[in-house]
Amino acid sequence: MNLTVLGVSKAFGATRVLDDISLDVAQGSRTAIVGASGSGKSTLLRLIAGFAEPDTGHIALGDRPLAAPGTSVPAHRRGIGYVAQDGALFPHLTVAGNIAFGLPRAGRAARVREVMELTALDPALAGRYPHQISGGQQQRVALARALAPRPGIILLDEPFSALDTGLREQTRRAVIDALERTRTTAVLVTHDQDEALSFGHGIGVMVDGRLAQAGSPSAVFDDPETPEIASFLGPAVLLPARRGDGCAECALGTIPVRHDRSNGSRAAVAMVRPAQIDLVTDAPGLNAVVHEVRPMGSLAEVSLLAGSVDGGAAGGAAGSAHPAVITLRVPPHQLGDLRPGSRVAIRVDGGAVLYPSDEADAVDEVTGDITGDESQPAVA
Amino acid sequence: MVVLAVGMLIPVGYVVATVLEIGWDALAPLIFRPRVGELLANTVLLLVLGVPATIVLGVGGAWLVERTDLPGRRFFAVLLVAPLAIPAFVSSYGWASAIPSIQGLWGGLLVATLAYYPLVYLPALATMRGLDPALEESARSLGLGSWAVFGRVILPQLRLAILGGGLIVALHLLAEYGAFAFIRFDTFTTAIVVAYQSTFAGSSAAALGVVLATLCLVLLVIEAGARGRSRYARVGSGSPQPAERTRLGRATPLALTALVALGTAATVVPLASVVRWLAASDASAFGEMPGALVQTMLLAGGGAIGAILVALPVAWLTARYPGRLSKALEGPYYVASSLPAIIVALALVTVTLRLVPGLYQTPATVIAAYVIVFLPRALVSLRAGIAQVPESLEEAARSLGSHPIVARVRVTVPLLVPAIAAGGALVALGAANELTATLLLAPTGTRTLATQFWSAASSIDYAGAAPYALLLILLSVPAVALMFTQIRGRAR
Numbered sequence: 001m002n003l004t005v006l007g008v009s010k011a012f013g014a015t016r017v018l019d020d021i022s023l024d025v026a027q028g029s030r031t032a033i034v035g036a037s038g039s040g041k042s043t044l045l046r047l048i049a050g051f052a053e054p055d056t057g058h059i060a061l062g063d064r065p066l067a068a069p070g071t072s073v074p075a076h077r078r079g080i081g082y083v084a085q086d087g088a089l090f091p092h093l094t095v096a097g098n099i100a101f102g103l104p105r106a107g108r109a110a111r112v113r114e115v116m117e118l119t120a121l122d123p124a125l126a127g128r129y130p131h132q133i134s135g136g137q138q139q140r141v142a143l144a145r146a147l148a149p150r151p152g153i154i155l156l157d158e159p160f161s162a163l164d165t166g167l168r169e170q171t172r173r174a175v176i177d178a179l180e181r182t183r184t185t186a187v188l189v190t191h192d193q194d195e196a197l198s199f200g201h202g203i204g205v206m207v208d209g210r211l212a213q214a215g216s217p218s219a220v221f222d223d224p225e226t227p228e229i230a231s232f233l234g235p236a237v238l239l240p241a242r243r244g245d246g247c248a249e250c251a252l253g254t255i256p257v258r259h260d261r262s263n264g265s266r267a268a269v270a271m272v273r274p275a276q277i278d279l280v281t282d283a284p285g286l287n288a289v290v291h292e293v294r295p296m297g298s299l300a301e302v303s304l305l306a307g308s309v310d311g312g313a314a315g316g317a318a319g320s321a322h323p324a325v326i327t328l329r330v331p332p333h334q335l336g337d338l339r340p341g342s343r344v345a346i347r348v349d350g351g352a353v354l355y356p357s358d359e360a361d362a363v364d365e366v367t368g369d370i371t372g373d374e375s376q377p378a379v380a
Numbered sequence: 381m382v383v384l385a386v387g388m389l390i391p392v393g394y395v396v397a398t399v400l401e402i403g404w405d406a407l408a409p410l411i412f413r414p415r416v417g418e419l420l421a422n423t424v425l426l427l428v429l430g431v432p433a434t435i436v437l438g439v440g441g442a443w444l445v446e447r448t449d450l451p452g453r454r455f456f457a458v459l460l461v462a463p464l465a466i467p468a469f470v471s472s473y474g475w476a477s478a479i480p481s482i483q484g485l486w487g488g489l490l491v492a493t494l495a496y497y498p499l500v501y502l503p504a505l506a507t508m509r510g511l512d513p514a515l516e517e518s519a520r521s522l523g524l525g526s527w528a529v530f531g532r533v534i535l536p537q538l539r540l541a542i543l544g545g546g547l548i549v550a551l552h553l554l555a556e557y558g559a560f561a562f563i564r565f566d567t568f569t570t571a572i573v574v575a576y577q578s579t580f581a582g583s584s585a586a587a588l589g590v591v592l593a594t595l596c597l598v599l600l601v602i603e604a605g606a607r608g609r610s611r612y613a614r615v616g617s618g619s620p621q622p623a624e625r626t627r628l629g630r631a632t633p634l635a636l637t638a639l640v641a642l643g644t645a646a647t648v649v650p651l652a653s654v655v656r657w658l659a660a661s662d663a664s665a666f667g668e669m670p671g672a673l674v675q676t677m678l679l680a681g682g683g684a685i686g687a688i689l690v691a692l693p694v695a696w697l698t699a700r701y702p703g704r705l706s707k708a709l710e711g712p713y714y715v716a717s718s719l720p721a722i723i724v725a726l727a728l729v730t731v732t733l734r735l736v737p738g739l740y741q742t743p744a745t746v747i748a749a750y751v752i753v754f755l756p757r758a759l760v761s762l763r764a765g766i767a768q769v770p771e772s773l774e775e776a777a778r779s780l781g782s783h784p785i786v787a788r789v790r791v792t793v794p795l796l797v798p799a800i801a802a803g804g805a806l807v808a809l810g811a812a813n814e815l816t817a818t819l820l821l822a823p824t825g826t827r828t829l830a831t832q833f834w835s836a837a838s839s840i841d842y843a844g845a846a847p848y849a850l851l852l853i854l855l856s857v858p859a860v861a862l863m864f865t866q867i868r869g870r871a872r
Contacts, residue, residue: 051775075778076787082779088772092794101790102780142776149781 001062001152001185002027003048008057010043017043019209021057025153028183030176030200032217034190036232040209041189045155048187049082050075061152081146081154081184086162087138089130095141096126102149111148119144119178136167143175153185160195176200193233197221205229223259227355230271237277237326240357241270248352251307251324252277253287258351270352274328278347279304281336286343291325293338299329302338306346384690385709388716388752394727395593395719398586410587415571419588423567423595425485426492426553433493434549435542437642438500443530444635446508449625451632456639457505461498461864463646465856467813467830468495469558469837470849474650476562477657477842488565494646495559496552500545502802502863503764507541508534510768526626540607540767544760547603551756554596555720558815558834568592569720573816576722589723596718604707654853657846666847668827673851676828679743679818680811683750684804687758690751691803695762700771710759717755724752725817741823749817750807757806765799766792805859812855829855 003025010018017040025031035041046052048059050066050073059067061080066073089098099112116123119140125133133141139159146154159175160168172195179186179200188199196203197217204214205224213225224230227238241250248257248270255270262268279288279302291303307323338344399407410416444450445457463471472491475482482490511534519533535542557569568588575585628635694713697706716724728749732740739745769792777787793800815830822828833848 049775049779051778074784075775076781076783078779079781080779082776084772084776086770086772088770088776090773090776090791090795092791101777102782145776145780151779155779 003153003185003187004058004060005044005048006058006060008044008047008054008059010040010047010052010054017209018047018054021211023204023211023214025185025187025202027062028185029202030179030186030188031202031204032188032190032196032199033204033206034193034196034233035206037191039206041191041206042157044206045082045157045187045189048153049080049155050078079149079152081149081151083139083142083146083154083156083159085158087130087142087159089138089141089145091130094127094129095121095133098130098141099145099148101145115144115148118147118181120174134167135163136171139163139171140174143178147178147182147184151184153187154179156186156188158190159188161190161192172198197233205232207232223261223353224271225261227269227271230353235274237272237274239270239272239324239326241268241352241354242266243268243354248354250352251326252346252348253285253307255348256351257354259353262354262356265356267357269355269357271355272348272350272352274326276349277326277328278349279328279330279334279338280345280347281338281342283345283347285345288344288346290338290340290342290344292340293335295332296329298331300332300335301327301329302335303327304344304346384693385712388690388712388755390731391716391719391724391727391752392593392712394730395586395589395723399590402583402586406583407587407590410584411591416588416591419566419568419571420591420595422485422565423554423592426488426567427550427599430489430492430496430553431546431550433489434497434500435546437493437497438502438545439504439535439538439542441497441501441639441642442504442508443534444639446505447534447626448628448635450628450635450639452636456643458864459639459643459647460501461860462643463495463650464498464502464809465853465860466495466647466650467558467849467852467856468492468552468556469562469813469815469830470654470833470852471495471646471650472559472562473837473842473845473849474653478649478653483563484565487563488560488567490645491559491563492553492556494642496549497646499548499552500542502806503541503545503760504538506798506802507538507764511537540764543603543607544764547599548756548760550599551596551718554592554599554718555722555753557720557722561838568595569722572720573722576726593719593723597715600711600715600718651853654846654849657842658850661843661846668832669829669847669851672827672829672832672848673855675826676812676830676855679746679750679822679828680808682743682747683754683811684758684808686747686751687755687807688762688800688804691755691758691762695759696766699763699766713755713759716752721749721753721814721817722820724749725820728817728821741821743823746818746821746826749821750811750814753814753817754807754810757810758803761799761803761806762796765796769795802863805863809856809859813852 003023005021005023008018008021009016019040021044023031033041033044043052047054047067053072054067056069057067058065061078064073065071066078090101093101095116096112099115100108103111112126113123116126121137121140121144125137125141130138130141142159143154143156156175160172163171176199178184186200188196190196190199199217201216202214203217203220205212205220207228213220213229220229221233224233227236230236231238237252239250239252241248243257243260243262243264243266244254246257247254248268250270252270252272255272257270288304288306291305293303294301304326305323306326441456441460445453445460450456466474468491471494475487475491515537516529516533519529524532554567555569556567557573560567560570561573568591572585572588572592575588579585691713694706694710698710728745729740732745773791773795774784774787777791778784782790812828813830815834818826818828818831819834822831829848829852833845833852836842836848837845
């Protein structure tokens, strides 16, 4: 069923945890809510599940209002499945007993078998107790248990964060697969950007209790509303820039602007993803100097001082743009004989997103910190 | 719950009403006299020396059998809980009849410590089983050795168990009558019983009662302050794995010797005495036993069920919503239960006679007294159990369509079975061995095992008391065993 959240706010004492949240989740779709810890994302999930009540605003599932000022459907009548961070499996019940918990007596055994198959759980696990199975299996049992009563929607609260990397990927795929096959509407809360971007059809970014941006994962990643969201979602190169006509002058040269959010101010900040950047050694316009090359297995990390080379034809921008250090990851075969001191040309594929720059100080601040997020491989 | 709390306040109200009726001017000279100072010194010394001793024995024993590679730890785990099956007054009878020179403060300390340390040992054992080994492993990885891990990681988590167990021990020490009467050690309680027996409800006894009630109150305040607002629900994924045991190495013989000595003093000596006197008794002593047995089981079972029902809502409130309101509601329970059984009994005698004569000397009144007196056993056990059930489990049940109350019944209650069983068994045990309230409140002609034992033993008919002592012990064994297996079987 489709979920509607409208103008929901929540405070604990004097602390405002959620501020005017509105969100639509279409029937059968999967939406991820991503945010740093303390951004209020788990609270939002708990309000939807009915474990707490919003101070203001409305929550509805399909045509059915769940929470509105003065009224609230209790959690057990909402028909909403919930998967907690640690699975919250009942330690006194077997796997089968856990999955059957929310089912009527009739047809219970058949449904348990069905859901176990759906979540790729080995039928041999049915008689085991939670402490006798692995963490990934525990999370799949938690999902199976939530799916069993055919809820209108499933809420997942950081269900993979306690798992180690290999298990996390495998469990995530099993969960998405099961949700896909049952066409279950789902909302996932996570602090992991990749997890959020790969989860499904929608993504919402929470910052300090507000839903800062929502949309399809590709749209939000492609056109983040603020530089903060851009950096939060993935590696971003942020450079002070001067806005031109459909283009921006910055340390990388003059590059086209694909989304202009600068509100017409002349001083701006340009954002490009490291993946958009190519290094070229045998072309004119050598506008960058290699600072450091660090081999890192399948990729190598290259630090460059861009926009510093006078005399190069850097789109005429060299005089006005601040030089900037940027860090890229490139496959070794593209490295050639790059070494510290080598001159290269920087090519940018696709355009930049332009943000307003409040003041000159802010620009300088950004300059010192222009490296891509190192946890994210960027193929040049 | 407010009604229950008010009901629990009857004994306190009785003490206050007595004070008001007699008046402070008449009371003061009865309180400020050398005899009271003597009793106060005795009682305070008993607490100051006895409570730490039971904590050391209880926690140390639990750690040795649960967290070390001690050889024969399964045997010792059982041996350490065995004194719980021997009523304190039977243990005292065992020691006093074997070594008649045992008396006074040191005699009282010896007997009481050996009889009551399992009240710390059991909750400590239960908590150690529920501890997350990952915490200890983290501490080890931070460079802490075995002793440091015990002191800085295990002990703080045992705080609730130690405080709860220690409080129960302290209240027992204040309320114990039979064990101390045997070895002629005078505390407030024995003095009050003597005073009440001579003047029924005279003012000198009431004066002693006021001092004793104040002492209980001080203990409660200390415990509540130390307990604070801590909550120890385990966080993290999955269910706990069994922990690695600490290697005792060269300390093994020392640990074995200590446990053997403790087992001998607390269990073997009293048992041997009972067996010795049993051999000297004749068949006539067994005649009234079946009747006494049935009456004891009915009254004690009723007390256990009543206590669990009364304790559940309070324990749940205080464990889940620690705050002023829950403390205020919990307060009356502890205050009432901290009063010695003799005061509770006399309060109920007075109230039933004056307000509801129909209930005077009925089984219902006896059970009410048991509930009031033994409620802390149920409360401490349930509170510790509830603190270890994560709230997320109930939320999961609610999201699966269970009404909050149903969720509690289907999820929290089954997980509390060990705590309920332990609490209920502790209450039933206490009730079966209860002496003073039973003597005063039971319908005329009621003969429980404890009253039969007492009437024989206090008239130095050691042989005639032995069969009842044996039966009291045998009756306690299943309850102790159940409680013990519930704790052991958890998370296996």
